[in-house]
Amino acid sequence: MSGIYNDPVGHWVVVVVAMALLLFVVLTATAYTVWFERVALGHIQRRPGPNRVGPYGLMQLAADGIKLAFKESFVPAKTERLLFVVAPCIAVAAAFLSWAVIPIGLWYNVTYWIADVNIGVLLIFAFSSLNVYAIFIGGYASNNKYSLLGGVRSAAQLISYEMSLGLALVPTFMIVGSLRLRDIVGYTVTWGPYHGPLPLILLTPIGFVIYIIAAVAETNRAPFDLPEAEQELIGGFLTEYSGLKFVMYYLAEYVNMITVSALAALLFFGGWYLWFVPPVLAFLLKVVLLLFLYIWLRGTFPRLRYDMLMRLGWKVLLPLAIVNVVVTGVILVATQG
Amino acid sequence: MSDDEQETDGRPDHPTPLRGTDEGVPPRPEGKRPSVAGDIGALATGLKTTLGEFFSPAVTLEYPEDKSPRSERYRGRHYLRRYENGLERCIGCELCAAACPVGCILVIAAENTDENRVSPGERYAKTYEINMLRCIFCGYCEDACPVQAIVLGPEYELSDTSREKFIYTKEKLLEPLPPDVQARLSASQHPHPDPPRERGGTTRT
Numbered sequence: 001m002s003g004i005y006n007d008p009v010g011h012w013v014v015v016v017v018a019m020a021l022l023l024f025v026v027l028t029a030t031a032y033t034v035w036f037e038r039v040a041l042g043h044i045q046r047r048p049g050p051n052r053v054g055p056y057g058l059m060q061l062a063a064d065g066i067k068l069a070f071k072e073s074f075v076p077a078k079t080e081r082l083l084f085v086v087a088p089c090i091a092v093a094a095a096f097l098s099w100a101v102i103p104i105g106l107w108y109n110v111t112y113w114i115a116d117v118n119i120g121v122l123l124i125f126a127f128s129s130l131n132v133y134a135i136f137i138g139g140y141a142s143n144n145k146y147s148l149l150g151g152v153r154s155a156a157q158l159i160s161y162e163m164s165l166g167l168a169l170v171p172t173f174m175i176v177g178s179l180r181l182r183d184i185v186g187y188t189v190t191w192g193p194y195h196g197p198l199p200l201i202l203l204t205p206i207g208f209v210i211y212i213i214a215a216v217a218e219t220n221r222a223p224f225d226l227p228e229a230e231q232e233l234i235g236g237f238l239t240e241y242s243g244l245k246f247v248m249y250y251l252a253e254y255v256n257m258i259t260v261s262a263l264a265a266l267l268f269f270g271g272w273y274l275w276f277v278p279p280v281l282a283f284l285l286k287v288v289l290l291l292f293l294y295i296w297l298r299g300t301f302p303r304l305r306y307d308m309l310m311r312l313g314w315k316v317l318l319p320l321a322i323v324n325v326v327v328t329g330v331i332l333v334a335t336q337g
Numbered sequence: 338m339s340d341d342e343q344e345t346d347g348r349p350d351h352p353t354p355l356r357g358t359d360e361g362v363p364p365r366p367e368g369k370r371p372s373v374a375g376d377i378g379a380l381a382t383g384l385k386t387t388l389g390e391f392f393s394p395a396v397t398l399e400y401p402e403d404k405s406p407r408s409e410r411y412r413g414r415h416y417l418r419r420y421e422n423g424l425e426r427c428i429g430c431e432l433c434a435a436a437c438p439v440g441c442i443l444v445i446a447a448e449n450t451d452e453n454r455v456s457p458g459e460r461y462a463k464t465y466e467i468n469m470l471r472c473i474f475c476g477y478c479e480d481a482c483p484v485q486a487i488v489l490g491p492e493y494e495l496s497d498t499s500r501e502k503f504i505y506t507k508e509k510l511l512e513p514l515p516p517d518v519q520a521r522l523s524a525s526q527h528p529h530p531d532p533p534r535e536r537g538g539t540t541r542t
Binding site: 040042043044045046047048051296297299300301 | 380383384386387388390391392393394395396397399
């Protein structure tokens with residue numbers, strides 16, 4: 001393998017093939033996340049969910065995809081045509097960019113990631129905050145009151161929760177001393193007889209709770225799905241979108257969901273290390289469980305009212321995250337000097 | 338109590354005065370003090386409930402495969418019956434057509450002859466057609482029939498692709514009854530003719 005990497009042409013061939021492969025994997029995973037969500041949500045509501053197309057309804061997404069792809073590419077009158085088309089593209093691009101730095105596993109010295117960046121987590125934050133542009137521009141360009149309201153809500157919500165999201169992870173970085181995802185996953189401790197990888201949730205449980213709440217808000221998922229709020233805003237920024245442009249937003253939402261789940265698995269649950277389970281499968285298992293948590297939350301809690309959302313973000317999560325950082329710092333200084 | 342005193346300032350009374358930092362937040366139940374632990378416990382209760390539902394079996398009846406049971410007296414599509422020796426029961430009396438409130442039954446009778454004996458009586462139905470698009474499945478035809486020739490079976494999935502296919506002809510109506518309906522009718526058999534089946538409310542005097 002290393003021989004190929006050293007050759008400049010071979011290196012690019014490997015990178016391009018790996019990127020194509022990752023794109024395929026993430027797209028497939030997204031499709032089945034939608035299926036998983038619909039089935040799990042169905043079972044929470046005591047109904048079977050989609051089960052008609054293919055075995056267990058597994059081909060449902062192919063049917064939906066074909067249907068949406070063949071819809072007319074419709075742009076309503078009096079919209080900002082360029083922005084209207086560009087906005088969903090930003091959403092998809094931002095969603096997929098994060099996967100450039102997310103490591104999936106390390107198995108028999110084969111590395112399952114595109115780039116091993118020393119500021120990996122920071123990059124993911126940068127990419128995921130691009131999503132607010134997609135939603136806000138989409139809402140603005142639609143020339144529709146509801147879309148604009150959805151966009152404005154989204155901008156305020158994302159800015160409010162991004163701070164908590166970032167601060168929730170600061171204790172992790174303080175403990176590990178690196179922003180490289182590989183280092184965080186490979187964090188090992190020597191506690192008496194035990195020497196080995198440690199899921200960081202044991203050291204930063206409060207950080208995990210804040211992260212999960214902020215991540216749900218950051219990906220606009222229920223119970224924080226105010227930007228699209230079907231009942232109040234008839235779909236919010238999505239109101240005027242249909243066909244492939246709608247698919248792009250939808251895709252971006254689910255890719256973001258997988259991204260933050262993957263990030264939680266990497267940062268708090270030891271990534272691909274899990275007892276005797278093969279690395280990539282272990283990672284997959286953790287991501288699926290975290291996705292189930294997402295769906296479980298959606299199936300349980302009603303949507304927050306807007307002022308409640310803001311109060312939770314600014315008056316509860318942000319102070320808690322700051323306190324968490326300070327306390328972690330004090331403990332670190334006390335134990336390590 | 339202070340809320341009651343504030344009602345007299347001339348403005349219309351509002352059940353929850355919208356002021357203060359907790360505006361619009363529903364009041365807590367009596368005797369419950371606000372506590373973070375209690376709120377988190379409430380969230381946990383919600384999560385526990387939905388997880389319990391997740392692991393419970395679905396209540397959905399998956400329709401084309403599973404069907405909900407029909408009542409014994411369900412009024413679906415019609416059947417024309419035969420006697421055990423193969424003769425048609427219908428004697429072409431047209432009482433069913435007369436009883437039909439929407440006039441969806443067409444009966445044209447013909448004389449039985451010794452060479453061509455279709456039914457035991459003098460006449461038989463040469464043409465017997467029901468327009469299923471008009472039929473309201475009231476069952477009056479079944480009540481009116483003196484020889485229990487026409488019965489309403491349990492089938493209710495009668496959709497089709499053209500209007501012409503909804504004119505059920507005699508050949509189609511003479512299809513054998515489903516075995517369970519046949520068994521039920523012969524269980525209540527009387528020498529001649531069969532006694533009318535019980536049907537509360539629809540029998541006219």
